[in-house]
Amino acid sequence: MSGELLISVIDDDESFRTALVGLVCSLGYEAQEFASAVEFINRGGERGCDCIITDFNMPGMSGLDLIQLLAGRSSTVPVIMVTGEGEPGLEARAVAGGAICLLMKPFEADALIGYLEVALKI
Numbered sequence: 001m002s003g004e005l006l007i008s009v010i011d012d013d014e015s016f017r018t019a020l021v022g023l024v025c026s027l028g029y030e031a032q033e034f035a036s037a038v039e040f041i042n043r044g045g046e047r048g049c050d051c052i053i054t055d056f057n058m059p060g061m062s063g064l065d066l067i068q069l070l071a072g073r074s075s076t077v078p079v080i081m082v083t084g085e086g087e088p089g090l091e092a093r094a095v096a097g098g099a100i101c102l103l104m105k106p107f108e109a110d111a112l113i114g115y116l117e118v119a120l121k122i
C-alpha cells in the first residue's frame with residue numbers, strides 16, 4: 001500500500017470520522033477529512049483524491065447527492081458509502097447511484113480494507 005494514495009473521508013460524526021481517518025492512515029494511505037459533502041466540494045477535496053469514503057446521510061448534501069454531483073463533473077473517483085441507517089433499499093440506492101458498496105456502521109475494518117482494495121485496484 002502506498003502513502004501516495006489519498007483517501008477522502010467525509011462524515012458529519014466527528015468521532016467516527018477521526019477513527020476512520022486513523023484506520024486509513026494505519027493502512028499506509030494519506031487521508032483528508034471533511035465534516036460534510038459541502039465542505040468537501042468547497043475545499044476542492046476531489047482534486048488528487050484516489051477514493052472517497054462518505055456517509056450516506058449528512059446535513060446539507062447527502063453522500064448520494066455528492067456522487068451525483070461528481071458524476072456530473074465526469075469524476076471517476078471511486079466512492080465507498082457508509083451509514084448507520086438500516087432503511088430497506090438503501091444499499092441498492094447507493095450502488096445504483098455509483099457507490100462501490102454501502103457498509104453498515106459499525107463495520108469490521110477488514111470489510112473496509114477489502115473494498116478499498118477493490119476501489120484502488122490493488
